[in-house]
Amino acid sequence: MEYKNYFKNIERKIREIAKEYENKGFEVIIEPQPNQLPTFLKGFQPDIIAKSADENVLVEVKTRKDRAELQKFESLAQEVNKRENWRFEVVFTNPREKQFYTEGYQTLNENDITNRITEINKLIGINSYEAAFLLSWATIEAILRQKINEERTETIKKPTLAIIKTMFSLGLLNQHDFKRLQEVNSYRNNLIHGFQQPINKSLVQEILQLINNLSGRNKEYELIEWLNNADLENYEEIYSLYRTVKDKQNYGLFEIIKRSDKIILKANNLDETIEFNNDDELRKFGDLIVEEYMDDMDAEGWYAFKKEMEKDD
Numbered sequence: 001m002e003y004k005n006y007f008k009n010i011e012r013k014i015r016e017i018a019k020e021y022e023n024k025g026f027e028v029i030i031e032p033q034p035n036q037l038p039t040f041l042k043g044f045q046p047d048i049i050a051k052s053a054d055e056n057v058l059v060e061v062k063t064r065k066d067r068a069e070l071q072k073f074e075s076l077a078q079e080v081n082k083r084e085n086w087r088f089e090v091v092f093t094n095p096r097e098k099q100f101y102t103e104g105y106q107t108l109n110e111n112d113i114t115n116r117i118t119e120i121n122k123l124i125g126i127n128s129y130e131a132a133f134l135l136s137w138a139t140i141e142a143i144l145r146q147k148i149n150e151e152r153t154e155t156i157k158k159p160t161l162a163i164i165k166t167m168f169s170l171g172l173l174n175q176h177d178f179k180r181l182q183e184v185n186s187y188r189n190n191l192i193h194g195f196q197q198p199i200n201k202s203l204v205q206e207i208l209q210l211i212n213n214l215s216g217r218n219k220e221y222e223l224i225e226w227l228n229n230a231d232l233e234n235y236e237e238i239y240s241l242y243r244t245v246k247d248k249q250n251y252g253l254f255e256i257i258k259r260s261d262k263i264i265l266k267a268n269n270l271d272e273t274i275e276f277n278n279d280d281e282l283r284k285f286g287d288l289i290v291e292e293y294m295d296d297m298d299a300e301g302w303y304a305f306k307k308e309m310e311k312d313d
Helices: 002-023 064-081 110-125 129-149 160-169 175-192 201-214 219-230 235-247 279-293 299-312
Strands: 027-030 048-051 056-062 086-092 254-259 262-267 274-276
Touching: 002 027, 002 048, 002 056, 002 299, 064 086, 064 160, 086 160, 110 129, 110 201, 129 160, 129 175, 129 201, 160 175, 175 201, 175 279, 219 274, 219 279, 235 254, 235 262, 235 279, 235 299, 262 279, 274 279, 279 299
Parallel strands: 056 086
Antiparallel strands: 027 048, 048 056, 254 262, 262 274
16 A cells, blocks of 8 residues: 555656646656657656746656655756756655754764854844855855765765755755855855955845754744645645635634644644744745745735636646
8 A cells, every 4th residue: 555655646746746837838748758858868767857948847756765866866967957948856745854964074063053153143243244144155055065965965075056956956955045045156156256246234144044944943944844744735735725824714734723822833634733923923934835836926816827727627
């Protein structure tokens, strides 16, 4: 039965991803034949190839149990990602981030990161924003290399931008942090290569937020992990979760429980719950759902679009 469920979960996720790309205007082929693939992919059959005028995406779908196989995709991901308008993506049906600290590698440990954050805040306090920025970015690079090193790949020695792209391709980095890290990396390049690059207090504080996200020190990390474990299967479940959070009412699998000064979110398919201290924290979670799942559309427009596409089927 477990073997059967494994393939059922994989097939369901493949169909879901294929539909998402079709809705974005891509030409989608599930399990493409060799003659439907470019020559540089000889000998490899992805689960999905999605093609458009601007971008071509290869998608491989795995479960959390397949994490040990990530290394064999490393060279393939690098080969695909370096080609113009091509991207390789591994999607997990039920991903769970692992703790990122490793033994035996000479990078920052938890205490080092805590001390770095203290030093960064001191630099902010004396308005030394460029120095705070550079120390913040060095800390981010250390955390990124620790996280990728967990997968036992050679990517740890690669340039930072290559690590960021690979982590996103392998499902180790959420979309929000991926986009922002790319932008901030360009600021870092401008600054250290002698170009003018305005650095202000709010930017440094945002990088501190990224440090906390990546090291699992803040609420957003917990929320992303909960969303991953919820393994939302379709747009109805995503929208039900969004409405539960926004309206503070129960929809579908999701339930809001109010206890004294806490707001608790529960999903029927999960043992873990999330606690929110106030309505503002709950509202920000709703914004995170939109950002992670709704293709830069507002929630109502996204849901109407999904409904209409389903009718067309």
